């Protein structure tokens with residue numbers, strides 16, 4: 319479960335301050351499927367980075383599964399993050415010199431899993447996103463949408479209880495997007511909590527709840543017909 | 546005008562060969578508005594890189610405005626490219642240590658324009674994509690969609706006769722996407738040739754022609770209702 323109270327994030331830039339988040343109160347329970355939407359620059363990625371413990375708020379509180387995140391040290395934060403959260407970045411963030419398979423193995427390397435099991439799990443995750451025949455390609459030997467799918471496979475491989483995906487289908491054609499959404503629906507049916515940022519309405523309709531941001535605040539928080 | 550004949554691009558990878566383009570015959574006349582579509586991995590970016598003179602074919606011919614591109618030397622190619630083509634990359638390709646303004650000035654630096662005129666033209670281009678208040682931010686101080694818009698402003702600033710845009714709205718919400726498409730429609734009305742890759746059907750409907758790729762070949766080439 320995710321609970322934020324008056325979450326704020328400001329960037330000081332010389333004489334100017336950019337207020338990316340201006341006080342977010344958000345509660346997401348276990349096994350919810352939430353779409354975070356809003357105009358470009360409204361604060362979606364900033365909020366996702368907060369929820370994923372990758373960035374700290376300037377003000378406000380955040381509890382993850384009951385842990386007061388802002389009171390935890392870096393090591394504890396990294397341990398919780400690696401174990402409970404899978405993150406698909408808007409910019410993929412793949413290691414350029416590693417193959418698709420090695421990139422997907424990474425979360426399990428951190429978790430200390432033996433290499434044979436790791437490689438099998440990584441190959442399985444790549445198969446689920448349709449990239450078995452690109453397993454040994456490096457990121458610059460893949461198309462944009464293929465890189466995106468490697469980033470999705472990496473986020474899923476550790477079977478995290480919370481999946482955070484920032485624009486996971488931005489570079490995918492409709493058929494491949496539908497396959498990825500089917501994968502997310504399957505994980506949701508198995509009990510995972512799914513939070514995805516999207517600007518595509520047909521993707522957002524798969525979610526059971528839509529949280530709309532505008533200029534760093536929640537403008538609307540609605541249940542969808544699917545809910 | 547763009548003419549390709551039997552254009553092929555193969556990547557040798559150890560014992561395996563990946564055929565990204567398997568013989569493309571395509572003619573695009575001046576002041577056409579073409580959408581290139583197709584599944585992830587079908588060869589869209591590879592074809593765009595060929596048309597934009599950023600990559601050479603393994604086989605086949607390509608003429609740009611009557612010039613036989615494969616016979617030109619690197620300097621001549623760079624000169625034609627800088628003068629006639631504006632390119633929006635799928636991965637933006639912004640200079641990380643330069644501000645949004647400096648990134649947009651870049652094509653004019655290559656063209657040898659005086660700095661005051663350059664800065665004014667760059668500020669005008671950023672204004673047209675709605676980023677006047679982010680002019681002095683560096684790419685890592687911008688949201689995903691804001692970086693994408695800086696890449697669009699940079700491609701337009703030199704008033705090229707051909708605009709190549711690879712998934713230009715992948716990270717933009719519908720309202721911001723509509724503003725960018727309006728900008729492209731305006732350039733099309735002024736006589737520019739627009740070729741854009743997209744997987745979003747509402748974006749593709751703005752084009753007058755849709756070229757669908759499948760597995761490195763043209764599967765369909767159709768005029769749209771707007772044509």
Ligand SMILES: Nc1ncnc2c1ncn2[C@@H]1O[C@H](COP(=O)(O)OP(=O)(O)OP(=O)(O)O)[C@@H](O)[C@H]1O
Nearest residue numbers: 459461462463464556565585586587588589590591
């Ligand atoms: N440097 C490379 N080495 C090997 N294979 C490559 C390389 N670059 C691209 N490919 C392969 O060529 C094929 C076409 O890639 P391309 O980037 O043109 O696809 P695309 O249609 O743009 O896909 P997307 O919609 O995912 O961006 C892909 O299957 C990709 O894996």
Ligand SMILES: Nc1ncnc2c1ncn2[C@@H]1O[C@H](COP(=O)(O)OP(=O)(O)OP(=O)(O)O)[C@@H](O)[C@H]1O
Nearest residue numbers: 329338358359360361362363364686688689690691
């Ligand atoms: N490091 C930074 N320094 C200064 N401003 C920043 C920084 N990072 C983000 N911003 C600003 O904070 C605001 C929110 O950014 P954020 O990336 O959360 O937006 P977003 O909703 O994800 O947008 P998009 O849909 O374009 O990805 C933007 O206006 C952006 O310019």
Ligand SMILES: [Mg+2]
Nearest residue numbers: 363408688689
């Ligand atoms: Mg974002």
Ligand SMILES: [Mg+2]
Nearest residue numbers: 461462590635
């Ligand atoms: Mg591509």
